[in-house]
Amino acid sequence: MTTTQQPRTQWLGRWGFLLAATGSAVGLGNIWKFPYITGEFGGGAFVLVYLACILAVGVPVMMTEIALGRRGRGSPIDAIRRVVGESGRGSAWSLLGWMAMLCGFLILSFYVVVAGWSFSYLWKMLSGGLAGSSVEEMAAIFGANNASPLNLGFWSTLVTVATMMIVGKGVQAGIEKSVSWMMPGMVVMLLILIGYGVYSGGFGEAVRFLFSFDAGSLSSEGMLAALGHAFFTLSLASGAILTYGSYLPARASIARTTLSVALADTLVALMAGLAIFPVIFANGMSPSSGPGLIFMSLPLAFQAMPLGTLFGILFFVMLSMAALTSSISMVEATVSWLTDNKGLSRRTASWGTGIVLWLVSTLAMLSFNVGADWTLAGKHFFDWLDYLTSRWMMPLGGLGMVLLAGFVLKSETFREELGLSAGWHALWLFMVRYVSPLGILVIFVDALGITRV
Ligand code: PFF
Ligand code: NA
Numbered sequence: 513m514t515t516t517q518q519p520r521t522q523w524l525g526r527w528g529f530l531l532a533a534t535g536s537a538v539g540l541g542n543i544w545k546f547p548y549i550t551g552e553f554g555g556g557a558f559v560l561v562y563l564a565c566i567l568a569v570g571v572p573v574m575m576t577e578i579a580l581g582r583r584g585r586g587s588p589i590d591a592i593r594r595v596v597g598e599s600g601r602g603s604a605w606s607l608l609g610w611m612a613m614l615c616g617f618l619i620l621s622f623y624v625v626v627a628g629w630s631f632s633y634l635w636k637m638l639s640g641g642l643a644g645s646s647v648e649e650m651a652a653i654f655g656a657n658n659a660s661p662l663n664l665g666f667w668s669t670l671v672t673v674a675t676m677m678i679v680g681k682g683v684q685a686g687i688e689k690s691v692s693w694m695m696p697g698m699v700v701m702l703l704i705l706i707g708y709g710v711y712s713g714g715f716g717e718a719v720r721f722l723f724s725f726d727a728g729s730l731s732s733e734g735m736l737a738a739l740g741h742a743f744f745t746l747s748l749a750s751g752a753i754l755t756y757g758s759y760l761p762a763r764a765s766i767a768r769t770t771l772s773v774a775l776a777d778t779l780v781a782l783m784a785g786l787a788i789f790p791v792i793f794a795n796g797m798s799p800s801s802g803p804g805l806i807f808m809s810l811p812l813a814f815q816a817m818p819l820g821t822l823f824g825i826l827f828f829v830m831l832s833m834a835a836l837t838s839s840i841s842m843v844e845a846t847v848s849w850l851t852d853n854k855g856l857s858r859r860t861a862s863w864g865t866g867i868v869l870w871l872v873s874t875l876a877m878l879s880f881n882v883g884a885d886w887t888l889a890g891k892h893f894f895d896w897l898d899y900l901t902s903r904w905m906m907p908l909g910g911l912g913m914v915l916l917a918g919f920v921l922k923s924e925t926f927r928e929e930l931g932l933s934a935g936w937h938a939l940w941l942f943m944v945r946y947v948s949p950l951g952i953l954v955i956f957v958d959a960l961g962i963t964r965v
């Protein structure tokens with residue numbers, strides 16, 4: 513079977529891309545990671561820089577990636593090579609595609625562990641294993657869940673298998689179908705939790721924590737974390753959005769879709785913050801409790817709520833689904849590259865990728881038990897995967913994308929793909945040429961400490 517002569521698959525429905533891209537964006541990044549890193553870096557100032565990065569860097573980069581994908585009709589590597597070739601420039605730029613593909617894969621290697629936490633907590637909710645009434649008890653439950661590599665490995669393996677099954681089914685029957693009903697349910701769940709938070713006593717403090725932007729309280733490292741998270745949460749520079757864009761029908765508006773995805777993603781993150789921090793403050797927990805934050809706090813809220821078990825079950829169902837609609841997007845670049853270039857069927861490509869992924873993710877999973885001491889510079893393997901992707905690969909990959917779009921490619925390419933009016937196009941060009949690259953560089957260089965020598 514040769515796929516090269518056939519036109520590339522496209523999303524079936526009018527909403528296909530929007531749902532899939534929103535499904536990719538909205539995930540553990542919003543509900544698990546955003547609250548805990550916001551807690552770690554002290555709240556308001558972090559949130560402000562994060563929001564600024566979404567607007568000044570995330571939105572322009574997302575438009576660029578979708579346009580590159582649709583123009584090049586291929587995996588990041590192939591699409592970039594084609595589009596660059598069209599402008600008569602060298603193929604070294606396709607390294608950007610390689611890095612993006614690798615980045616998506618590495619993210620997934622630790623993401624399945626966190627998704628595994630979500631699935632295991634769903635199971636605990638169903639089987640009554642979350643009966644604790646204090647922060648200490650919840651912390652102990654979280655710790656015990658991590659302590660056994662067999663238990664934790666079971667759940668992350670389950671997520672890996674589920675991801676590969678969906679991806680193996682294909683773009684329309686697998687990815688598009690699964691996202692169309694999972695997304696609305698999650699929003700309803702978050703609204704219920706916020707409603708609970710409003711009455712739980714910690715709401716005012718939570719709002720102050722998230723939105724009082726006292727300038728000067730954010731470290732350089734915090735700024736880089738905020739920038740990295742803007743990429744992470746929008747699924748940028750990791751192949752996902754670019755590859756999804758390669759299935760986008762020619763008539764769809766890239767700018768409008770981008771704005772919808774970014775808005776939905778931001779709203780869900782802020783909603784998650786407003787749902788989680790009241791519980792944290794009402795129970796006297798520390799906001800900087802790290803990656804276990806939502807798993808140690810939210811179950812307490814469910815315990816105290818009327819019908820809490822039911823809501824808890826619904827919540828972890830939704831969180832697990834949100835994780836899956838993101839995880840499938842992280843390997844789509846690799847699977848699409850393998851099917852287009854190596855003559856593999858989709859199924860073979862998916863399972864092959866899945867096996868390698870399983871090996872790397874198992875190492876990440878072991879960071880929480882037997883491999884807790886396998887550290888390098890104070891970080892275990894799970895932390896390294898997160899650190900390398902969010903603080904290095906995504907900012908640098910994003911920088912490459914905007915420089916490519918702003919200075920290297922022919923201007924017709926984006927004029928045609930984006931189809932913006934002259935004024936909006938000028939604004940986009942100004943962003944990718946100056947605002948986004950300078951923003952990335954300043955934050956990145958500052959965090960490396962070069963400005964302070
Ligand atoms: N955007 C996802 C989240 O916020 O959970 C994570 C993610 C998905 C990152 C896809 C990268 C990616 F390629
Ligand atoms: Na996100």
